[in-house]
Amino acid sequence: MTNIGVFDSGLGGLTVLRELVKEKRANYYYLGDNKNIPYGNRTRKEIKDLSKKIVKFLDKKDIDFFIVACNTMSVLALDDLKKYFNKKFISISEAGVKEALNVDGDVFVMATKATCERHFYKEKIEENSNKKVYEVACKKLVDYIESGYIEGEKLDRDLKNYLKLANEKKTENIILACTHYPIIEDQIRKNLLYEANIIDPAKVLSENIKFKESKDTNIEIYMTDANDVTEKMVQKIMNMDISVKQANI
Missing domain, CATH: 3.40.50.1860 (Rossmann fold)
Structure with missing residues (x-):
């Protein structure tokens, strides 16, 4: 076993x-x-x-x-x-980097404050490709999800804020660089103004x-x-x- x-x-x-x-x-x-x-x-x-x-x-x-x-x-x-x-x-992070390197286009990383400050995704992807990587710390999302709040006006308001740069740049790929985020993937897609390839490192x-x-x-x-x-x-x-x-x- x-x-x-x-x-x-x-x-x-x-x-x-x-x-x-x-x-x-x-x-x-x-x-x-x-x-x-x-x-x-x-x-x-x-x-x-x-x-x-x-x-x-x-x-x-x-x-x-x-x-x-x-x-x-x-x-x-x-x-x-x-x-x-x-x-x-x-x-899990190495799996996310590997997938990002296998697809075409730039990358938008949604992550916690600590993950963003370490710049792991940005450094690994930009060192091994010509992709541009953007990072945004989504500080409230984990608390929302842990409390069972996975849809609603407050969540949408914060997602619009976190996704502002992605919507401006129309970044081809979005990495859910926190394993909590796939729980609200539908809400993330709902607040995107374009079609993006969402990478779930868990999959x-x-x-x-x-x-x-x-x-x-x-x-x-x-x-x-x-x-x-x-x-x-x-x-x-x-x-x-x-x-x-x-x-x-």
């Missing part, structure tokens, strides 16, 4: 887990640290420390390899995790990952704040009746 650890700052990584479950059979152990969200506004040291605590918790499940399903952790903590743990880590990763599949699929989902709103959102995102367990990291 293959045991895979998937982790995120909260609900966002479930978009990765959802795609993985569609593609591959395995034992999946997911941890979302929604108690300490949003990670995008935290310091690099805080993000590194929290990431290590998450991996330590999941590694008790005899994990074969980990998927860092949070862009903020991928760009700020991945190198530390690789040094600290004798495990394989797969980065790219799940379609390209290779490992020895298990006979069946089993899923355990842990959250650091397992409340009613979170459980409803988990079931909505995963499109299945699944209970959420409390994790104390």
